[in-house]
Amino acid sequence: MTIVVIITAILIIIVASQLLKIAELRAKSKGELIYEVSEKAGKTQGTLLLTFLFVLMGFFFWQMYSWYGLRLPDSASVHGESIDFLSDVTYMIITPVFILTHIVLLWFCYKYAYSSKRKALFFSHSYKLEVIWTITPALVLTVLILMGLTSWNQIMTPVPSETDHVLIELTGQQFTWTARYAGDDKKLGRSHVTLIEGVNATGVDAKDENAKDDKLVKGEFHLPVGVPVQFVFRSLDAIHSAYLPHFRAQMNCVPGITTQFNFTPTITTEEMKAKTGNEEFNYVLLCNKICGAAHYNMQMDVIVESQEDYDKWLAEQKTFVE
Numbered sequence: 001m002t003i004v005v006i007i008t009a010i011l012i013i014i015v016a017s018q019l020l021k022i023a024e025l026r027a028k029s030k031g032e033l034i035y036e037v038s039e040k041a042g043k044t045q046g047t048l049l050l051t052f053l054f055v056l057m058g059f060f061f062w063q064m065y066s067w068y069g070l071r072l073p074d075s076a077s078v079h080g081e082s083i084d085f086l087s088d089v090t091y092m093i094i095t096p097v098f099i100l101t102h103i104v105l106l107w108f109c110y111k112y113a114y115s116s117k118r119k120a121l122f123f124s125h126s127y128k129l130e131v132i133w134t135i136t137p138a139l140v141l142t143v144l145i146l147m148g149l150t151s152w153n154q155i156m157t158p159v160p161s162e163t164d165h166v167l168i169e170l171t172g173q174q175f176t177w178t179a180r181y182a183g184d185d186k187k188l189g190r191s192h193v194t195l196i197e198g199v200n201a202t203g204v205d206a207k208d209e210n211a212k213d214d215k216l217v218k219g220e221f222h223l224p225v226g227v228p229v230q231f232v233f234r235s236l237d238a239i240h241s242a243y244l245p246h247f248r249a250q251m252n253c254v255p256g257i258t259t260q261f262n263f264t265p266t267i268t269t270e271e272m273k274a275k276t277g278n279e280e281f282n283y284v285l286l287c288n289k290i291c292g293a294a295h296y297n298m299q300m301d302v303i304v305e306s307q308e309d310y311d312k313w314l315a316e317q318k319t320f321v322e
Protein backbone atom coordinates (compact mmCIF):
# COMPACT_ATOMS: atom_id res chain seq x y z
CA MET A 1 0.00 0.00 0.00
CA THR A 2 2.77 2.44 1.01
CA ILE A 3 4.67 1.67 -2.21
CA VAL A 4 1.55 2.30 -4.31
CA VAL A 5 1.05 5.69 -2.59
CA ILE A 6 4.71 6.66 -3.17
CA ILE A 7 4.59 5.60 -6.85
CA THR A 8 1.31 7.53 -7.34
CA ALA A 9 2.81 10.65 -5.77
CA ILE A 10 5.90 10.42 -8.01
CA LEU A 11 3.72 9.92 -11.11
CA ILE A 12 1.57 12.97 -10.19
CA ILE A 13 4.71 15.10 -9.87
CA ILE A 14 6.02 13.87 -13.28
CA VAL A 15 2.64 14.54 -14.97
CA ALA A 16 2.43 18.03 -13.43
CA SER A 17 5.92 18.97 -14.59
CA GLN A 18 5.17 17.65 -18.11
CA LEU A 19 1.94 19.68 -18.25
CA LEU A 20 3.88 22.76 -17.20
CA LYS A 21 6.40 22.14 -20.01
CA ILE A 22 3.59 21.81 -22.55
CA ALA A 23 2.05 25.09 -21.34
CA GLU A 24 5.42 26.82 -21.65
CA LEU A 25 5.96 25.48 -25.19
CA ARG A 26 2.47 26.63 -26.17
CA ALA A 27 3.11 30.11 -24.78
CA LYS A 28 6.51 30.27 -26.47
CA SER A 29 5.05 29.30 -29.85
CA LYS A 30 2.57 32.18 -29.48
CA GLY A 31 5.47 34.54 -28.78
CA GLU A 32 4.62 35.20 -25.12
CA LEU A 33 7.33 35.90 -22.55
CA ILE A 34 6.97 32.89 -20.25
CA TYR A 35 9.15 33.92 -17.28
CA GLU A 36 7.75 37.43 -17.04
CA VAL A 37 5.52 37.98 -13.99
CA SER A 38 2.32 39.61 -15.09
CA GLU A 39 0.89 42.60 -13.24
CA LYS A 40 -2.24 40.57 -12.51
CA ALA A 41 -0.27 37.70 -10.92
CA GLY A 42 1.64 40.20 -8.74
CA LYS A 43 -1.59 41.82 -7.59
CA THR A 44 -3.13 38.41 -6.77
CA GLN A 45 -0.11 37.36 -4.68
CA GLY A 46 -0.08 40.74 -2.91
CA THR A 47 -3.80 40.47 -2.07
CA LEU A 48 -3.33 36.91 -0.78
CA LEU A 49 -0.46 38.03 1.48
CA LEU A 50 -2.49 40.97 2.77
CA THR A 51 -5.39 38.61 3.54
CA PHE A 52 -2.93 36.40 5.39
CA LEU A 53 -1.87 39.43 7.48
CA PHE A 54 -5.47 39.89 8.69
CA VAL A 55 -5.89 36.16 9.37
CA LEU A 56 -2.57 36.01 11.26
CA MET A 57 -3.24 39.10 13.39
CA GLY A 58 -6.83 37.98 14.02
CA PHE A 59 -5.61 34.58 15.24
CA PHE A 60 -2.85 36.20 17.33
CA PHE A 61 -5.24 38.50 19.22
CA TRP A 62 -7.91 35.81 19.46
CA GLN A 63 -5.53 33.37 21.18
CA MET A 64 -4.21 36.11 23.50
CA TYR A 65 -7.81 36.83 24.50
CA SER A 66 -9.10 33.28 24.84
CA TRP A 67 -6.02 31.56 26.31
CA TYR A 68 -4.83 34.32 28.65
CA GLY A 69 -6.66 32.74 31.59
CA LEU A 70 -4.84 29.43 31.08
CA ARG A 71 -1.55 30.85 32.33
CA LEU A 72 -0.08 29.65 35.62
CA PRO A 73 -1.23 31.50 38.77
CA ASP A 74 1.17 33.91 40.52
CA SER A 75 4.53 32.40 41.37
CA ALA A 76 4.58 30.54 44.71
CA SER A 77 8.35 30.89 45.21
CA VAL A 78 10.71 33.81 45.85
CA HIS A 79 12.86 33.39 42.73
CA GLY A 80 9.74 32.70 40.59
CA GLU A 81 8.88 36.39 40.76
CA SER A 82 12.12 37.30 38.97
CA ILE A 83 11.45 34.60 36.35
CA ASP A 84 7.94 35.98 35.78
CA PHE A 85 9.34 39.50 35.57
CA LEU A 86 11.88 38.39 32.94
CA SER A 87 9.15 36.65 30.98
CA ASP A 88 6.90 39.75 31.10
CA VAL A 89 9.72 42.06 29.98
CA THR A 90 10.57 39.72 27.09
CA TYR A 91 6.93 39.60 25.96
CA MET A 92 6.60 43.38 26.24
CA ILE A 93 9.55 43.73 23.86
CA ILE A 94 8.83 40.97 21.35
CA THR A 95 5.05 41.46 21.02
CA PRO A 96 5.16 44.97 19.44
CA VAL A 97 8.17 43.93 17.33
CA PHE A 98 6.27 40.88 16.07
CA ILE A 99 3.16 42.91 15.20
CA LEU A 100 5.05 45.76 13.56
CA THR A 101 7.42 43.66 11.44
CA HIS A 102 4.59 41.47 10.14
CA ILE A 103 2.39 44.43 9.25
CA VAL A 104 5.27 46.05 7.35
CA LEU A 105 6.38 42.81 5.69
CA LEU A 106 2.95 41.78 4.40
CA TRP A 107 1.60 45.29 3.67
CA PHE A 108 4.67 46.04 1.51
CA CYS A 109 4.08 42.83 -0.48
CA TYR A 110 0.65 44.20 -1.37
CA LYS A 111 1.54 47.87 -1.82
CA TYR A 112 4.68 47.29 -3.90
CA ALA A 113 3.47 44.37 -6.00
CA TYR A 114 4.98 44.45 -9.48
CA SER A 115 3.86 47.28 -11.72
CA SER A 116 5.21 47.96 -15.20
CA LYS A 117 4.79 51.69 -14.52
CA ARG A 118 7.28 51.69 -11.65
CA LYS A 119 11.00 51.04 -11.61
CA ALA A 120 12.59 49.48 -8.52
CA LEU A 121 15.18 51.58 -6.72
CA PHE A 122 18.66 50.12 -6.84
CA PHE A 123 19.95 50.23 -3.28
CA SER A 124 23.10 48.22 -2.54
CA HIS A 125 23.76 49.00 1.14
CA SER A 126 23.85 51.63 3.84
CA TYR A 127 26.39 51.53 6.67
CA LYS A 128 24.14 53.61 8.87
CA LEU A 129 21.23 51.17 8.55
CA GLU A 130 23.50 48.16 9.05
CA VAL A 131 24.88 49.67 12.26
CA ILE A 132 21.39 50.51 13.58
CA TRP A 133 19.90 47.07 12.97
CA THR A 134 22.94 45.28 14.35
CA ILE A 135 23.45 47.38 17.49
CA THR A 136 19.77 47.65 18.51
CA PRO A 137 19.01 43.90 18.81
CA ALA A 138 22.49 43.31 20.26
CA LEU A 139 21.84 45.84 23.04
CA VAL A 140 18.34 44.50 23.80
CA LEU A 141 19.62 40.90 23.87
CA THR A 142 22.59 41.83 26.07
CA VAL A 143 20.27 43.42 28.64
CA LEU A 144 17.86 40.45 28.56
CA ILE A 145 20.65 37.86 28.81
CA LEU A 146 22.42 39.71 31.64
CA MET A 147 19.13 39.89 33.55
CA GLY A 148 18.61 36.17 32.89
CA LEU A 149 22.13 35.23 34.00
CA THR A 150 21.77 37.20 37.24
CA SER A 151 18.52 35.40 38.05
CA TRP A 152 20.04 32.04 37.05
CA ASN A 153 23.02 32.51 39.37
CA GLN A 154 20.75 33.45 42.27
CA ILE A 155 18.55 30.42 41.65
CA MET A 156 21.30 27.86 41.12
CA THR A 157 23.51 28.75 44.10
CA PRO A 158 22.94 25.94 46.65
CA VAL A 159 21.55 26.98 50.06
CA PRO A 160 24.54 27.41 52.42
CA SER A 161 24.58 24.57 54.98
CA GLU A 162 24.54 27.02 57.93
CA THR A 163 21.23 28.55 56.74
CA ASP A 164 18.10 26.95 58.20
CA HIS A 165 16.68 24.86 55.36
CA VAL A 166 14.96 21.60 54.39
CA LEU A 167 16.97 19.03 52.41
CA ILE A 168 14.95 16.74 50.13
CA GLU A 169 16.08 14.21 47.57
CA LEU A 170 13.68 13.49 44.70
CA THR A 171 14.27 10.23 42.84
CA GLY A 172 12.56 9.59 39.53
CA GLN A 173 11.99 6.17 38.06
CA GLN A 174 9.56 4.82 35.47
CA PHE A 175 6.91 5.93 36.43
CA THR A 176 6.96 7.25 39.95
CA TRP A 177 8.67 9.71 42.28
CA THR A 178 10.12 9.08 45.73
CA ALA A 179 10.96 11.92 48.10
CA ARG A 180 13.57 11.43 50.82
CA TYR A 181 13.88 13.85 53.76
CA ALA A 182 17.32 14.18 55.30
CA GLY A 183 16.01 13.92 58.87
CA ASP A 184 17.31 15.60 62.03
CA ASP A 185 21.00 15.37 61.05
CA LYS A 186 20.20 17.39 57.87
CA LYS A 187 22.29 14.89 55.91
CA LEU A 188 21.12 12.41 53.31
CA GLY A 189 22.54 8.93 53.74
CA ARG A 190 24.56 7.33 50.96
CA SER A 191 22.54 5.68 48.20
CA HIS A 192 23.39 3.61 45.16
CA VAL A 193 21.42 1.71 42.51
CA THR A 194 23.20 -1.55 43.43
CA LEU A 195 21.52 -1.38 46.88
CA ILE A 196 17.96 -1.40 45.48
CA GLU A 197 16.12 -4.31 47.04
CA GLY A 198 12.47 -4.93 48.01
CA VAL A 199 11.07 -1.95 49.90
CA ASN A 200 14.38 -0.09 49.54
CA ALA A 201 13.24 1.16 46.13
CA THR A 202 15.81 3.93 45.76
CA GLY A 203 18.88 2.04 47.06
CA VAL A 204 19.54 3.84 50.35
CA ASP A 205 22.54 2.42 52.24
CA ALA A 206 21.05 1.20 55.56
CA LYS A 207 24.56 0.88 57.07
CA ASP A 208 25.32 4.58 56.60
CA GLU A 209 24.91 6.56 59.85
CA ASN A 210 23.40 9.51 57.94
CA ALA A 211 20.71 7.25 56.43
CA LYS A 212 19.33 6.10 59.81
CA ASP A 213 16.96 9.08 60.21
CA ASP A 214 16.14 9.55 56.52
CA LYS A 215 12.43 9.42 55.65
CA LEU A 216 11.12 8.02 52.36
CA VAL A 217 7.79 9.44 51.19
CA LYS A 218 5.54 8.50 48.26
CA GLY A 219 2.38 10.07 46.79
CA GLU A 220 2.76 13.54 48.27
CA PHE A 221 5.42 15.53 50.07
CA HIS A 222 5.15 18.56 52.32
CA LEU A 223 7.12 21.82 52.48
CA PRO A 224 7.13 24.52 55.16
CA VAL A 225 6.27 28.00 53.86
CA GLY A 226 9.04 30.63 53.93
CA VAL A 227 11.90 28.18 54.48
CA PRO A 228 14.50 27.51 51.74
CA VAL A 229 14.21 23.98 50.32
CA GLN A 230 17.32 22.40 48.86
CA PHE A 231 16.47 19.66 46.37
CA VAL A 232 18.80 16.93 45.16
CA PHE A 233 17.64 14.96 42.11
CA ARG A 234 18.42 11.41 41.06
CA SER A 235 17.11 8.97 38.49
CA LEU A 236 17.16 5.19 38.57
CA ASP A 237 16.58 4.55 34.87
CA ALA A 238 15.87 7.01 32.06
CA ILE A 239 16.34 10.79 32.17
CA HIS A 240 13.39 12.38 33.97
CA SER A 241 12.74 16.04 34.66
CA ALA A 242 11.41 17.27 37.98
CA TYR A 243 9.00 20.06 37.06
CA LEU A 244 7.31 22.20 39.72
CA PRO A 245 5.47 24.72 37.52
CA HIS A 246 3.88 26.78 40.34
CA PHE A 247 7.33 27.37 41.83
CA ARG A 248 8.84 28.06 38.38
CA ALA A 249 11.34 25.26 38.90
CA GLN A 250 12.56 22.45 36.69
CA MET A 251 15.64 20.24 36.74
CA ASN A 252 16.68 17.11 34.87
CA CYS A 253 17.15 13.89 36.84
CA VAL A 254 20.03 12.03 35.24
CA PRO A 255 21.05 8.42 36.01
CA GLY A 256 24.47 8.17 37.65
CA ILE A 257 24.75 11.78 38.85
CA THR A 258 22.90 14.11 41.19
CA THR A 259 21.57 17.51 40.14
CA GLN A 260 20.24 20.23 42.43
CA PHE A 261 17.86 23.15 42.70
CA ASN A 262 16.51 25.22 45.55
CA PHE A 263 13.58 27.52 46.14
CA THR A 264 11.68 29.13 48.98
CA PRO A 265 7.89 28.56 48.89
CA THR A 266 5.95 31.78 49.62
CA ILE A 267 2.27 30.75 49.42
CA THR A 268 0.67 27.84 51.28
CA THR A 269 -1.65 25.41 49.48
CA GLU A 270 -4.63 26.83 51.41
CA GLU A 271 -3.73 30.42 50.48
CA MET A 272 -3.35 29.40 46.82
CA LYS A 273 -6.78 27.73 46.89
CA ALA A 274 -8.28 31.04 48.04
CA LYS A 275 -6.19 33.06 45.58
CA THR A 276 -7.19 30.99 42.56
CA GLY A 277 -10.75 30.48 43.78
CA ASN A 278 -10.24 26.77 43.13
CA GLU A 279 -10.94 24.42 46.05
CA GLU A 280 -9.33 21.55 44.13
CA PHE A 281 -6.04 23.37 43.66
CA ASN A 282 -2.89 21.43 44.48
CA TYR A 283 0.77 22.09 43.79
CA VAL A 284 2.27 19.29 41.73
CA LEU A 285 5.59 17.75 40.88
CA LEU A 286 5.47 16.45 37.31
CA CYS A 287 7.89 14.64 35.05
CA ASN A 288 8.65 16.94 32.13
CA LYS A 289 10.78 14.59 30.06
CA ILE A 290 8.99 12.02 27.90
CA CYS A 291 10.43 8.99 29.66
CA GLY A 292 8.13 6.17 28.53
CA ALA A 293 4.55 4.95 28.16
CA ALA A 294 3.18 6.13 31.55
CA HIS A 295 5.21 9.37 31.63
CA TYR A 296 2.04 11.49 31.73
CA ASN A 297 1.06 9.88 35.01
CA MET A 298 4.38 10.43 36.80
CA GLN A 299 3.47 13.00 39.43
CA MET A 300 3.39 13.75 43.11
CA ASP A 301 1.33 16.29 45.09
CA VAL A 302 3.16 19.03 46.95
CA ILE A 303 1.61 20.47 50.11
CA VAL A 304 2.92 23.83 51.32
CA GLU A 305 1.89 24.57 54.91
CA SER A 306 2.90 26.36 58.10
CA GLN A 307 6.03 25.24 59.95
CA GLU A 308 3.88 23.68 62.76
CA ASP A 309 1.74 21.64 60.35
CA TYR A 310 4.85 20.59 58.46
CA ASP A 311 6.63 19.47 61.67
CA LYS A 312 3.54 17.49 62.67
CA TRP A 313 3.34 15.77 59.28
CA LEU A 314 7.06 14.97 59.19
CA ALA A 315 6.93 13.48 62.70
CA GLU A 316 4.27 11.03 61.47
CA GLN A 317 6.50 9.75 58.65
CA LYS A 318 8.55 6.65 59.36
CA THR A 319 12.34 6.73 59.31
CA PHE A 320 14.12 4.54 56.80
CA VAL A 321 15.72 2.32 59.42
CA GLU A 322 13.37 1.55 62.31
Ligand SMILES: [Cu+2]
Pocket (backbone or CB within 6 Å): 172, 173, 174, 239, 240, 241, 287, 288, 289, 290, 291, 295, 298
Ligand atom coordinates in the same frame (compact mmCIF):
# COMPACT_ATOMS: atom_id res chain seq x y z
CU1 LIG B 1 9.75 10.57 33.88
